[in-house]
Amino acid sequence: MNPLIIPLIAIIGGSIMIIFLRYFQNVERMSMIEKGLNPFDNQSVRRSRISPDNTLRSGLLLVGAGLGLLIGALIEPYLHSDSDGIQVALIMIFGGAGLLLSYSIQMKNDKKAQ
Structure with missing residues (x-):
């Protein structure tokens, strides 16, 4: 090719x-x-x-993705696998967890504001 x-x-x-x-x-x-x-x-x-909600969401998404990448890099040698699938999966899982955390924080802040 x-x-x-x-x-x-x-x-x-x-x-x-x-x-x-x-x-x-x-x-x-x-x-x-x-x-x-x-x-x-x-x-x-x-x-x-610049909305504080968007900043919180982006920050927690990046922290979650970084945490997933770090954990994936730490456990990859123990899996005896050359694929990057575990790292991608962990990035998605922890990134999603970061988004869920930002959603719950925003909902708490919205309830306090009312």
């Missing part, structure tokens, strides 16, 4: 993805203009604020 085919497919796929993202962004802006909204006001509000 030609070794140039994978980078070529990646470049073409990335270019097509960027074109479609820009196209759908334009369609979204046009529909907002038709409804009488200013599309630039909404974007500036969305981009300027």
